[in-house]
Amino acid sequence: MQISDISFWGILLVVVMMVVSVGLFSVIDRRMMMRMVRVLFYYVASIFLLSLCLWGICAVGKWWADALFGLLVTSVVSLLILRKNKLAIKEFYVPVALSVLAGMAIVVLCVYLLMTAHQTLIIVPVVGFTGAVMLMSVSEGLKAYLSSIRNTKSHYQYLMANGASNIEALMPSVCRGLRTASIAVLHEMILPVVVTPPAFLCGLLLMGASPLYAGVVTVSLVLSSLFSCLLAVVLSMLLMNKKVFRQ
Amino acid sequence: MILELNEVLIDGEQRTLSMIAESGRLTCLTGGDAERLTRWLWTIMGFTALSHGFVSVDGEPITERSASLFRQLMSFAPHRLERVGQVTPYEPPSVQDVFNLKANREQPISNGILGEEIKRIGVDSVDQSVQLLAVAVLLDKPILLVDNPPVEVAHYLSMQAAKGRIVLVTSNETAILNASDQVIEI
Numbered sequence: 001m002q003i004s005d006i007s008f009w010g011i012l013l014v015v016v017m018m019v020v021s022v023g024l025f026s027v028i029d030r031r032m033m034m035r036m037v038r039v040l041f042y043y044v045a046s047i048f049l050l051s052l053c054l055w056g057i058c059a060v061g062k063w064w065a066d067a068l069f070g071l072l073v074t075s076v077v078s079l080l081i082l083r084k085n086k087l088a089i090k091e092f093y094v095p096v097a098l099s100v101l102a103g104m105a106i107v108v109l110c111v112y113l114l115m116t117a118h119q120t121l122i123i124v125p126v127v128g129f130t131g132a133v134m135l136m137s138v139s140e141g142l143k144a145y146l147s148s149i150r151n152t153k154s155h156y157q158y159l160m161a162n163g164a165s166n167i168e169a170l171m172p173s174v175c176r177g178l179r180t181a182s183i184a185v186l187h188e189m190i191l192p193v194v195v196t197p198p199a200f201l202c203g204l205l206l207m208g209a210s211p212l213y214a215g216v217v218t219v220s221l222v223l224s225s226l227f228s229c230l231l232a233v234v235l236s237m238l239l240m241n242k243k244v245f246r247q
Numbered sequence: 248m249i250l251e252l253n254e255v256l257i258d259g260e261q262r263t264l265s266m267i268a269e270s271g272r273l274t275c276l277t278g279g280d281a282e283r284l285t286r287w288l289w290t291i292m293g294f295t296a297l298s299h300g301f302v303s304v305d306g307e308p309i310t311e312r313s314a315s316l317f318r319q320l321m322s323f324a325p326h327r328l329e330r331v332g333q334v335t336p337y338e339p340p341s342v343q344d345v346f347n348l349k350a351n352r353e354q355p356i357s358n359g360i361l362g363e364e365i366k367r368i369g370v371d372s373v374d375q376s377v378q379l380l381a382v383a384v385l386l387d388k389p390i391l392l393v394d395n396p397p398v399e400v401a402h403y404l405s406m407q408a409a410k411g412r413i414v415l416v417t418s419n420e421t422a423i424l425n426a427s428d429q430v431i432e433i
Contacts, residue, residue: 144335151331155340158379161292161323162386163350165315172338180335 057124066123070108073131074101077138084139085146095239100138102235103228104130110224114217121207122217129200130225133185137229141181142236148173149244174237181233185226197222248320248389250291250413254300257290259283263300266431268415270389273408275427276417281326284417285394287433291415292318292392304390319350324383326395327375342382351386360385370399389413401426 018040025033057065078097082089087096107130112119149156152173159169188197197218204214250268264287268274276284289295291302293314301308309317328339346356364381376397383391384407391407393416401422408414408428416423424430 147332148334151334153331154325154328155330157289157294158323158325158328159340159345159348160294160315161318161321161325161392162345162348162383163319163322164348165350168348172340172344176334176336 054124058121061120063120066120066127069124070104070127071101073127074104077131077135080135081139081142085143087142087146091243092240095243096138096142096236098239099232099235100134103134103138103232106228106231107221107224110220111217114220118207122204125200125203126221129197129221130228133188133222133225134229134232137181137184137225138232138236140184141177141229141233144180145173145177145233145237146244148176170241174234177233177237178230181229182226185222185229189222248413249305250390250415251303251306252291252300253303255290255297255302256299257286257295257297259286260433262433264431264433265300266429268413268429270413271408271411272428273405273414273416273426274429274431275424276415276431276433277419277424278432281395281417281419283433284419285326288323288392288394288415288417292321292323320388321390321392322383322386322388323392324376324380324394324396328379342378345382345386354386356385368400368403370397390415393417396423398422 022033022036025036053069057069074097078093078100079089081096081100082092104127108123108126111122111126115122149170155172156169160166200221201214201218204217205211209217248270252264252266254263254265256263260283266274266276276287278284286295290297291309293302293309293311296311303309304317304320307313307317330337330339342356342361345351346354361378361381364385365377368377368381370377374397376395377400380393380396380400380403383393389411390413393404393414395417396404398420401420404414404416404423405426416427418424
């Protein structure tokens with residue numbers, strides 16, 4: 001597929017639809033219109049940049065290029081997790097990034113063990129997929145954990161006052177965090193037609209994989225993502241523990 | 248056993264506090280609002296940093312490091328357990344949770360034992376503070392700390408002190424103050 005395969009009229013139709021949407025907001029909410037234009041600009045720029053990067057990585061086809069991409073995704077996902085939870089980057093970036101990296105490494109290792117061919121080619125979509133799942137799951141898990149600690153301070157103190165160790169007193173909040181993190185991944189499994197897994201499945205099919213092969217790889221990936229998300233949440237909680245309590 | 252506060256000063260307080268609570272006596276901390284009184288209990292349990300002075304049990308000072316060890320000698324009944332905002336799912340610590348803690352596993356507990364203790368307290372068992380008090384008593388520790396107990400339990404607290412425990416309560420209620428062997432104004 002080349003750029004020449006895209007019709008001019010199709011593009012024109014999309015542009016007209018976009019102009020109508022932006023025009024509508026220029027009448028009812030000008031601030032929203034500016035926001036739409038800004039986001040659209042960033043989106044188009046980032047998609048072209050990303051496609052260029054991904055094309056480059058696939059063209060190089062070496063493990064170090066995949067590793068670099070993995071590190072890039074890890075650092076971006078960690079930043080977004082911190083932003084979603086309104087946590088200080090300076091204090092919490094390293095613990096979260098290390099946890100996400102550990103989870104990501106496990107998924108990549110699983111894929112390497114699972115597949116006997118085309119490993120370097122598939123790592124890019126696998127890292128992208130895991131990053132998307134982790135962003136949702138880990139940030140939701142940490143959000144539930146931190147809000148539970150904040151909102152049930154009297155429970156924590158009550159347990160500590162009656163003989164609990166720090167870990168025992170924290171367990172209810174840890175359970176809430178893990179529960180929320182796993183719900184985010186389970187949600188992906190409950191709705192397999194509308195969220196990330198079908199995109200990955202389509203990618204495999206377009207690459208020429210058989211439906212059975214694509215199905216096995218996708219299911220394995222989702223299951224290993226569930227484990228790695230829980231691992232990343234637990235590691236983040238452990239590594240963030242002292243700093244959270246100092247705050 | 249002797250619990251001692253020697254010239255203790257904490258954040259938010261203007262004056263230092265000195266007191267001695269002995270086994271077999273009901274000691275009551277009073278004066279100021281409930282929040283201030285509760286903060287003194289947290290200090291005794293080693294949760295609050297001291298600006299001055301020390302808290303000791305039988306002459307051994309409670310430090311940041313040793314606090315958890317000393318807490319093994321204490322049981323605490325708060326006035327109530329509350330969440331501040333949204334928590335999903337919300338499950339306050341149950342009686343079972345407290346007795347399942349590593350430090351308390353040896354203590355026997357069942358619905359029957361808890362029910363009997365609540366009957367002994369002789370107050371409406373639906374009240375959360377009564378249940379929390381019953382749990383703290385059943386933990387059978389030599390130091391019992393009770394935050395703002397209902398007035399009806401004054402006699403029951405005296406009975407607990409008579410068993411040879413240090414019972415330290417916070418209250419501004421006359422009935423509790425009258426039942427106390429020692430009243431300390433903060």
